[in-house]
Amino acid sequence: MTLVARIKVTLSDVEPQVLRRFDVPLMIKLNRLHDVIQAAMGWTDSHLYEFRAGGSGWGVPDPDGFYDGPMPASKTSLLDVIEDVGTKTIHYIY
Template sequence: MGWTDTHLYEFRVGDAGWGEPDPDGFYDGPMDAKKMTLEKLIDQTGTRTVQYIYDVGDDWDHSIRI
């Protein structure tokens, strides 16, 4: 999307989320996205739609259909 990876982000499916853990440890946020692949996500959840939130706080919210 042309963004510079300077903000926290999260991919969500239902109640589960994967993203960049808060480096300061204050935010009890998502699981580490580096440990999940799109293929595993689809296999484990059965989803075809993923919510993508960029710039946590400003919440640029996107729905991605696979």
């Protein structure tokens, strides 16, 4: 049995309000969740992204390691974030 999360994405500071709802497996890696959000919003993946929750961030780390950026989204699942941070609100910065 696959556990599923119902995701609601709401754009900030946009009138009229833009939102999407969709279901994803709880074990989805955050880099794949980024792909799902891109498709749901009709975006073209043309910017860096970061998921933020509880003072932590996940995205695409700096390949040269010059700064302490986000942790790798490809190694973290949605369930990991929910369990580790203890929140159901995750901010997607694009």
